[in-house]
Amino acid sequence: xxxxxxxxxxxxxxxxxxxxxxxxxxxxxxxxxxxxxxxxxxxxxxxxxxxxxxxxxxxxxxxxxxxxxxxxxxxxxxxxxxxxxxxxxxxxxxxxxxxxxxxxxxxxxxxxxxxxxxxxxxxx
Numbered sequence: 311x312x313x314x315x316x317x318x319x320x321x322x323x324x325x326x327x328x329x330x331x332x333x334x335x336x337x338x339x340x341x342x343x344x345x346x347x348x349x350x351x352x353x354x355x356x357x358x359x360x361x362x363x364x365x366x367x368x369x370x371x372x373x374x375x376x377x378x379x380x381x382x383x384x385x386x387x388x389x390x391x392x393x394x395x396x397x398x399x400x401x402x403x404x405x406x407x408x409x410x411x412x413x414x415x416x417x418x419x420x421x422x423x424x425x426x427x428x429x430x431x432x433x434x
Contacts, residue, residue, distance in 0.1 A: 364381075
């Protein structure tokens with residue numbers, strides 16, 4: 311596996327931070343959210359429980375008139391879901407889907423870290 315394909319696990323909060331930084335710099339990053347099996351009443355494969363999310367969603371962009379996260383699952387059975395309405399970490403409430411883990415590819419994590427470092431340097 312090349313460095314560009316290496317998965318870096320993180321919290322949803324960290325992925326959100328990276329996504330917001332990307333959008334402040336007019337870039338779009340991709341992340342993956344895997345929901346825990348106990349969020350569902352029937353059995354789903356990990357591929358079915360993993361949603362591909364872009365930073366190009368209103369939830370990660372400041373100054374937008376709305377708030378939404380659209381995503382599709384890796385197996386293609388759920389190609390465009392309004393994910394924020396189901397996620398416990400967003401608007402899904404206490405019975406919403408629980409996040410098992412989040413990850414991004416290493417090359418985008420490195421870019422996000424560089425964007426945040428540049429922003430911190432400007433603040434000084």
